[in-house]
Amino acid sequence: MLADDTDRRAARPARVAGRISQYGTSLAYRGSMSPTSRTAVEDIQRALARGGVQEIAFSAETQPDGRTTLSLVWPSPVVEPAFGYPDLGVLVLAEGSFAEPWLRHPDPVPGAVPAPTADPELLERTLRERLPGAVGATEEEIAAAEARLGVTLPEELKVLYRVTRVYGDDDNGDFEEANRASDAVGCELSGLGHLYSIDAEVRHPGWDHGARHAVSTGPDAAVQGLAGSPGWIGFGSNGGDEFAVDLTPGAAGHYGQIILVDHEQSLGADLVADSLTDFVLGRLREEVRGRRGDKLPAAVEVGTGCLETIQAAAHPALEVLSIRAWHGTPFSLAPVVGLPRLRTLTAMPGTLADPLEVAELTGLEFLEIGAQEWRVLLDAGAVPRTLKAAAIKVRDENHLPVVAIANEILGLWDRPKITQTLITGDLGPPT
Known part of the structure; x- marks a missing residue:
């Protein structure tokens, strides 16, 4: 994955991440995968099969001089894989829990x-x-x-x-x-x-998809x-x-x-x-009756290419608020405080003006924010205790501390911790 990387050539640390299972991959890979990379992935998949491991997540940081730290995150009963993303996955805080629409009874x-x-x-x-x-x-x-x-x-x-x-x-x-x-x-x-x-x-x-939908x-x-x-x-x-x-x-x-x-x-x-x-x-x-909940007003996206203000998204029936990538002024959550049905908030790193406003959303069952935003909530003791599941959204920051943050979150619910193996080595300078 580092073979064509330009970061180290520019004297910057290079970071890669993803997950590999016995039957598929989710890799943050730039461009088409080289034959060498495909062979490496296949070798890892065969090793997982031999070891009886369904899936492993990884992240690595390589310095310009070649010093490298590789993190291997082992499967955990408290983590649901977030397929299609290199992120850690979804932390299940309430065992056996389901997103609200799947608990809804007929009228x-x-x-x-x-x-x-x-x-x-x-x-x-x-x-x-x-x-x-x-x-x-x-x-x-x-x-x-x-x-x-x-x-x-x-x-x-x-x-x-x-x-x-x-x-x-x-x-x-x-x-x-x-x-x-x-x-x-x-x-x-x-x-x-x-x-x-x-x-x-x-x-x-699963929570990764289920929390984002409404009916x-x-x-x-x-x-x-x-x-x-x-x-x-x-x-x-x-x-x-x-x-x-x-x-x-x-x-x-x-x-x-x-x-x-x-x-x-x-x-x-x-x-x-x-x-x-x-x-x-x-x-x-x-x-055929339309039924896709993500097209309904109860699930709204804000950010580039979507609504451009939180005010435009706020209404009493709002259940799911997703803040996508945004290059303008970070958003305040004040317009959605007190909404009776808001249960899901996802926000890309850097898009919240004040992460502590999350604590004022008293009905959240799912929260996905960046590592730095989680750090603010954890340090202030302000993580909403109504949560049933949570996720840490990774963008450009170092992936390696994410497991430590995840284990802090899991500890608030007395859930089993995630096991991480760190390997250090030297890949040498870029060729």
Whole structure:
């Protein structure tokens, strides 16, 4: 990584950093990687595999005369890797914690009713025509599934399994019949015993991405903006994404509508049919509801190419404030003090006028700021104790003290410390 470096040629210290896993890399590399560098990375990956180490982070500083200090940061159960960045990663301060959107429960919709197109009798006739001789589930088996899930299944879904159980309780069913049932319904159908609620926590992408997103449900939304719901009953898939019957629809939706939960997304779902009858008959909805939380006003970016003042970002619904690179006067956080829902602050090093203003944000659960800003908070005893996760944003400063700062932060929550190995040597002058 230092082969083409110009810093040492200009008598300046050269710094490099990154992380290497058995299957990939995240390197702060300038330009295309040379064959020599690629070979070195592959050698390290083979060494990690031999040693049973999933990933290692590193940073190094080389002086113009060649004196070098290399820091190796070993995997830790309290650090989530920040993929795509050479930073240390995310410090998980509250064990087993998740960003707020993944803990959100569905709002009750007392007036929700099935769509006018929901027609259990038509659905049953259609399925029996498509599946002559299929073996259906008993009422006792359907009641057992409801008891296991803790919900009352909609009549359309009961009709489906009265016609075909797909698999028996012992999973030794007829696979050919299962394939016919999937063709008849229009998706890879799960057996009655394998119906499941879409678990929001399973979809959590980790704090590095999760803390930066927000969701909301508008008054005209058919599907609630959630990561999951006890009322999203998964019954099939398209080979990757999950189809579910929605028992907790948005205000503009219908009880029992069919939604698609995209496996490449960690929040939200798309409406695909107003009813299971529509789904089986191929009467699908063409529109896809936008759901990306980072496009909503609840998540705002300030800095070059974005909003240029904190005042413009401040509003009562603000949840996520990200301060990007900025070459103007550093920002004061005063306009967002007291906002009731602000839970995430990320700020590039040098962009905060007074880091101590962070202590006035009383609802933060995630904070990412530079090492110097963290130093100010730590020295003043002003680190917000509401935090569930934190990160240290590295830019041009020496990476080596970052682990020491991280361990100070972890110590405030009595979390295990990160292990760091330092190696010193001499690479000689630049060639």
